[in-house]
Amino acid sequence: MTRTLVRLAFAGLRSRLLATALTVLLAGAATTTLVLVLEVRETGRDPWQRTFEAAHGAHVLANVPTSAAAQALRALDGVTESDDPVPETTIELTTSRSSEPLRVRGVSGRPAVNTPIATSGTADPGDGVVLERSMARALGLTAGDRLRLSGPGGEQEVVVAGTAIVPSQSRYPRANPGIGWVALSTMERLQPDQSAWRWAEALRVRDPASARFVADSVLAGAAPGTVSVQTWQEQRDDALKDAQPLQLILSMYTLILLAVVFAVVGILVGARVLEQNREIGLLKAVGLTPAQVTAVFVIESATLGLVATVLGYAAGTALAPRLAGAMAETMIEPPATAADPAHLLVAGLPVLLVLVLSTWAAARRRTRASVLNALQSRQALPHHRSLLARVARALPLGVPLHVGIRSLLAGRARVVLLTASISLTGSAIVFALSMQAALDDRPAGEPSDVPVELPALVYTLDGVLLLVALTALVAIALLSVRERLHDFGILKAVGLTPRQVASTLVSPFAVLAGLAGVVSVPLGLALYVAVYAAAGGEGDPVVAPWSWLLAVPVGTVLLVLLATTVPARVATRSPAVEALRLE
Amino acid sequence: MSVLLEARGLTRTYDSGAAPVPALAGVDLTIERGEFVAVMGPSGCGKSTLLNLLAGLDRPSAGEVWLDGSRVDRLSETALARLRRRRLGFVFQFFNLLPMLTVSENVELPLLLAGKRRRPARRTARRMLEELGIGDKADAAPGQLSGGQQQRVALARALANQPDLVIGDEPTGNLDSASAGEVLGLLRTAHARGQTLLVATHDARVAAAADRVVTLRDGRVTRDRHLEASRPVTLPFDPDPA
Numbered sequence: 001m002t003r004t005l006v007r008l009a010f011a012g013l014r015s016r017l018l019a020t021a022l023t024v025l026l027a028g029a030a031t032t033t034l035v036l037v038l039e040v041r042e043t044g045r046d047p048w049q050r051t052f053e054a055a056h057g058a059h060v061l062a063n064v065p066t067s068a069a070a071q072a073l074r075a076l077d078g079v080t081e082s083d084d085p086v087p088e089t090t091i092e093l094t095t096s097r098s099s100e101p102l103r104v105r106g107v108s109g110r111p112a113v114n115t116p117i118a119t120s121g122t123a124d125p126g127d128g129v130v131l132e133r134s135m136a137r138a139l140g141l142t143a144g145d146r147l148r149l150s151g152p153g154g155e156q157e158v159v160v161a162g163t164a165i166v167p168s169q170s171r172y173p174r175a176n177p178g179i180g181w182v183a184l185s186t187m188e189r190l191q192p193d194q195s196a197w198r199w200a201e202a203l204r205v206r207d208p209a210s211a212r213f214v215a216d217s218v219l220a221g222a223a224p225g226t227v228s229v230q231t232w233q234e235q236r237d238d239a240l241k242d243a244q245p246l247q248l249i250l251s252m253y254t255l256i257l258l259a260v261v262f263a264v265v266g267i268l269v270g271a272r273v274l275e276q277n278r279e280i281g282l283l284k285a286v287g288l289t290p291a292q293v294t295a296v297f298v299i300e301s302a303t304l305g306l307v308a309t310v311l312g313y314a315a316g317t318a319l320a321p322r323l324a325g326a327m328a329e330t331m332i333e334p335p336a337t338a339a340d341p342a343h344l345l346v347a348g349l350p351v352l353l354v355l356v357l358s359t360w361a362a363a364r365r366r367t368r369a370s371v372l373n374a375l376q377s378r379q380a381l382p383h384h385r386s387l388l389a390r391v392a393r394a395l396p397l398g399v400p401l402h403v404g405i406r407s408l409l410a411g412r413a414r415v416v417l418l419t420a421s422i423s424l425t426g427s428a429i430v431f432a433l434s435m436q437a438a439l440d441d442r443p444a445g446e447p448s449d450v451p452v453e454l455p456a457l458v459y460t461l462d463g464v465l466l467l468v469a470l471t472a473l474v475a476i477a478l479l480s481v482r483e484r485l486h487d488f489g490i491l492k493a494v495g496l497t498p499r500q501v502a503s504t505l506v507s508p509f510a511v512l513a514g515l516a517g518v519v520s521v522p523l524g525l526a527l528y529v530a531v532y533a534a535a536g537g538e539g540d541p542v543v544a545p546w547s548w549l550l551a552v553p554v555g556t557v558l559l560v561l562l563a564t565t566v567p568a569r570v571a572t573r574s575p576a577v578e579a580l581r582l583e
Numbered sequence: 584m585s586v587l588l589e590a591r592g593l594t595r596t597y598d599s600g601a602a603p604v605p606a607l608a609g610v611d612l613t614i615e616r617g618e619f620v621a622v623m624g625p626s627g628c629g630k631s632t633l634l635n636l637l638a639g640l641d642r643p644s645a646g647e648v649w650l651d652g653s654r655v656d657r658l659s660e661t662a663l664a665r666l667r668r669r670r671l672g673f674v675f676q677f678f679n680l681l682p683m684l685t686v687s688e689n690v691e692l693p694l695l696l697a698g699k700r701r702r703p704a705r706r707t708a709r710r711m712l713e714e715l716g717i718g719d720k721a722d723a724a725p726g727q728l729s730g731g732q733q734q735r736v737a738l739a740r741a742l743a744n745q746p747d748l749v750i751g752d753e754p755t756g757n758l759d760s761a762s763a764g765e766v767l768g769l770l771r772t773a774h775a776r777g778q779t780l781l782v783a784t785h786d787a788r789v790a791a792a793a794d795r796v797v798t799l800r801d802g803r804v805t806r807d808r809h810l811e812a813s814r815p816v817t818l819p820f821d822p823d824p825a
Contacts, residue, residue, distance in 0.1 A: 393688075399695045406683040490679045493640055494740065495668025495696045497661040573660065 009299035030257035031312025034347035039320035041243035043335035058202035070201035081204035091151035101177040106187030113202035121162025128161035134329035135178030151190035263417035301359035309348035326451035404508035422516035430524020433544035473563035502568035513560035517553025593646035621793035630783035672741030676753035680725035687721040731762025
């Protein structure tokens with residue numbers, strides 16, 4: 001029997017290529033975003049580890065008030081290697097364009113632990129300054145450029161000797177102030193008051209896994225608030241935090257896509273079950289139970305889900321390193337594909353569950369109809385007494401819109417699911433517009449801690465959602481045409497013109513889209529504010545201006561008109577009798 | 584009486600698969616204003632095809648259809664729709680009520696299309712449904728009504744605009760005896776009001792109520808017989824005259 005069910009399921013898939021492709025696209029997109037959430041951070045893990053090894057990184061990096069306190073840390077239990085403490089202080093860096101605070105480290109020679117790795121020019125500052133690479137890039141500085149350093153001791157014009165990275169420093173301007181290395185003598189000139197210096201002691205420990213234990217010992221031996229410590233794990237987490245905004249956005253889009261998958265698959269399966277009522281009746285007549293008929297649909301969805309999961313996983317793992325480009329600023333090599341097999345399972349499971357559940361929910365109710373009812377293709381009675389139906393009756397609507405809305409309300413589940421998917425897509429657009437408004441609101445030239453990949457990612461995901469929503473609308477319009485062909489014939493026989501008949505299909509969709517578009521504005525703004533708060537944004541978020549937001553419901557209506565007009569006009573051109581012959 | 588509807592050499596051929604199937608082969612038919620014409624013949628003889636062509640629901644392969652002196656078979660779909668809403672009412676064997684609308688809304692539909700405002704249209708629909716004895720079903724869904732009740736609603740919809748011509752394709756074909764009698768009574772009432780009726784039927788009782796019976800066979804008119812005007816037609820399901 002299982003074999004029969006599988007064969008029936010595959011025959012069903014082959015017969016509806018558009019719905020099959022749409023489901024795979026939707027579920028694949030949801031899997032891709034979910035895989036990206038899981039993978040994007042991981043793509044930086046190996047490059048950071050190699051950076052740590054190349055820099056002979058500090059398992060514990062302590063920042064203390066005096067040189068003596070720093071040197072005392074070398075005697076801590078478990079410490080195997082260290083170098084002379086490195087003094088640091090904050091001064092001002094001024095270029096022709098801007099003035100920024102700079103945390104300078106005074107070095108005499110090359111530190112043995114947590115060694116700066118030159119990425120351009122030299123790591124030896126000489127009489128100049130070596131700037132941390134991400135800061136140099138953000139300020140548009142390269143080796144050989146001149147800038148001015150100023151501190152309490154005076155001003156000094158210096159040359160950028162080179163740029164460098166260390167595993168303990170995350171990307172500027174997220175890590176602000178940025179850091180630079182100068183000769184000890186330069187630092188003494190800029191800040192002669194050594195009581196204003198702090199001292200960094202880089203320690204290597206015998207057992208890296210116990211770095212936290214050593215760090216706690218450092219803190220225990222100092223007055224509260226005078227010492228800060230970072231273990232190598234914390235340094236790594238900090239470096240990988242560049243993936244955090246991406247993960248947040250991707251998580252939001254995953255949820256939106258999963259909700260849209262649920263809605264669209266529910267609509268498609270529901271419509272298909274309705275369309276195939278007679279076939280379902282035949283299957284039941286030859287002995288299939290309602291559960292087995294439902295199983296046919298579930299097998300179809302699960303198959304599509306598996307295909308989508310594999311495709312989505314492949315796309316996600318391939319895309320993840322490209323999205324994590326921001327992390328490359330602080331590492332010796334760009335992020336690399338992680339492709340954790342566990343992520344296939346973690347990403348595939350929710351997508352499969354959503355697909356199977358939406359299919360099961362849509363198919364279960366309909367397969368419970370009696371065999372006779374199914375064979376007669378008897379549809380459920382519309383809800384004439386529902387509040388919405390009564391409101392529609394009371395409104396002075398034209399005949400086509402009135403008839404169209406009543407037809408739409410006959411399938412309330414579909415209306416709810418369609419409104420939800422359009423609203424969610426619209427809210428994602430509102431989110432992107434608000435993000436763009438915030439980016440535009442930033443003063444020109446000011447470095448941003450938003451990874452450059454983020455806007456591109458958001459627009460790409462919006463594009464996918466729009467494509468999916470449009471394809472779904474066309475598919476739903478085609479299904480509606482097929483379901484209502486007989487009604488179209490009656491309407492024509494009663495005296496509606498082809499244009500009016502087409503309007504019974506298009507106009508209610510447009511009204512629905514307008515309402516969903518309006519709903520999407522507050523929904524999108526709420527999403528944006530929530531993500532802004534979750535990302536640690538301070539103050540009131542900048543949102544899209546009303547003129548931009550107004551474009552969302554208007555654009556939604558136009559797109560829906562575009563998606564539904566052609567199928568409707570084509571379906572209503574033939575003579576009435578052709579439609580009526582379908583009875 | 585004047586000619587209301589005329590078919591000249593009406594032909595309809597269906598292209599289904601390898602060989603074309605002729606459904607109607609050069610039918611000439613003239614219907615006077617106020618006539619009640621029954622079209623009879625065995626299944627597949629072309630009754631429904633003829634009615635569909637005369638109502639502008641389908642396009643002839645050849646021949647002409649004239650309504651009240653105007654040729655209508657070449658009109659666009661839009662013009663045909665406008666013509667149907669003003670001049671024609673159609674009753675189907677399987678009722679063809681719109682399931683998403685209430686009974687009353689189904690009857691209101693042609694009135695609204697003809698330009699009547701919503702409230703007067705609703706009043707007219709309710710009155711018609713009362714006259715047909717189903718006023719209490721006005722807010723029900725068509726699917727909640729019996730076959731006879733649904734056909735009465737369909738008839739109300741067809742008669743709502745008091746069209747010149749009412750065409751019925753087996754209007755009693757799907758009804759029990761009692762319901763068929765009720766529907767026939769309504770058709771006769773419409774006829775008595777001066778409306779022209781063209782009804783395809785297998786039912787001899789319906790034919791007996793007509794002024795004229797046209798018989799089709801293999802897509803051709805084989806007999807066209809006027810019934811005696813003076814005969815009193817009493818059918819077993821007629822309501823008691825008293």
